[in-house]
Amino acid sequence: MACNANMMHMLGVCRTARLTSSIALPLGADKIGRGFYTSLSSRVKFTRKICASLAQAKPSASGMASTQKKVLVPIGFGTEEMEAVILIDVLRRAGSDVTVASVETDLQIEASRRVKLVADRPISACTEEMFDLIVLPGGMPGSSRLRDSEILENITKRQAADGRLYGAICAAPAVALETWGLLKGLRATCHPSFIDKLSSSLTVGSRVQKDGIVTTSRGPGTAIEFALSFIEQLYGKEKAEEVAKPMVMCTRDGSEVVKHEYNPVEWSFAKTPVGGMPGAERLSNTQSLTKLLREQAESKKAYGAICASPAVVLEAHGLLKEKKATAHPAFSQKLADQSAADTRVVIDGNLITSRGPGTAMEFALAIVEKIFGQEKAISIAEAMVFPYP
Incomplete structure (x- = not known):
């Protein structure tokens, strides 16, 4: 169920721009070229606070990195594919055992930009499992499909009652967690289009917001920071920095994007190979x-x-x-x-x-x-x- 995050970023952005693209995908910043991009490590503001229940069972430093954590990522019709895939990709890079579960009758679902995502199992097969983390991707109507899954609601409420980590990104904090009553008395954030659905007195505008065992984030453009914040909570800061390192290595040293003047050319379509080996x-x-x-x-x-x-x-x-x-x-x-x-x-x-x-x-x-x-x-x-x- 591996996936290339480069491909998912490009696919989501280009389809939003109405560039034609076609792919069947099994699941497994800040300015371009103007010298203002700071390193990811400075943008991603990791907190040092780990919930008490996890802290009590905290393994040694050597055991922390080797202990595999179980993560549940549910998906449904209209899920934001970039958020789902980035969460899965980054958490798996950290060594997590990520289960992708469909809340629909089929394992294959059509995501928000018509990308086909294939889950590992139906959500009904996850009711007896214990997860270290449950994290909901956003998108619409994806977030409402997650919200309407009674099985997922019960699993997530049990997660919260047991003091284990859970979170959501984009529309999902407001549409799902808020509706389920899992944000009461907690600070949270979400996509600007849904911010008015959160408890107004506790709403915050930060890109990623942590409050105890709950973490929320704003949208596709914050998905990497969101995933890395969970790695720190599950494995520790050292592991989070290890996973982030390839991205930090890509950070500009203050130089601007190289641009050259050229005569007008025809931009009818683009051929763009994505990376990854092999x-x-x-x-x-x-x-x-x-x-x-x-x-x-x-x-x-x-x-x-x-x-x-x-x-x-x-x-x-x-x-x-x-x-x-x-x-x-x-x-x-x-x-x-x-x-x-x-x-x-x-x-x-x-x-x-x-x-x-x-x-x-x-x-x-x-x-x-x-x-x-x-x-x-x-x-x-x-x-x-x-x-x-």
Whole structure:
């Protein structure tokens, strides 16, 4: 049930911008190019407080990282796929045993942008299990589908009564947790469109809000911080920083995105390989894809890549000749031109490249801005609660 977070970021943003995309997916910041992006470690404000019930059973430092925690991520029709997949991906990177459960009659559900998500099991098969964490992704009508699941409601209420961690993101804090009475007397946040549904005296505007065993977050643009906050609660700060490290490595050193002036070109569509290994190698070995990329470049239409693919696909096939580009730190040394290798998103003419999961949102928004303009990119970013430009 593995998934590429780069792909999910791009798919969600590009579909919001009405770019056509098609994928069947089994589940398993702050400004582009203007020198204002601070490191993820400084944005993600981890708290040091772990709930008393967990603290009493806290293992040794060596045992903490090796102890696998059980996590439940429920999904339903209209779930925000970016939030679900990022939560699953980041928590699994930390070593959690993540169960994806469908509240629908089928295991395969259609998410908010028509991506097909496949759950591990139905929610009814989870009633006897004990979870270290239950976390609800948002989206609409996904959040209401979760809210209306009596089984999920009972499981989550038991989780709260037992003093174990639970949380929600986007619309789910207001639509599900608030409706179930699981935010009483607690500070919480959610997507701005649903903030008025929370208890007004306790509503906060921060991106991620913790209060005891409950953690809430605002939307797709906060999903990585949201997931990392749970890793710290489950495993400790050291493990959270370990998982965040690849994303922190991608952070700019204060330099701006590299941009070059060029004559107007036709941006009718973009070819953009995503990263991940061995995925990038398989893309590089697909002759039909490399042929399309070459034709795209020769006709001066948009093309690009993220993570390992700039080096493994584009560089390997001569598609970065006389171009500035970036790639994941583990692959950036393969780039012939190293002048922009440490930049989060690089735009050079009709080529756009980016570094990895932690830069996927900026990458997708940069593509949208190039094709549809900055106003469209800003409107999408605002809906996703992601600072841009």
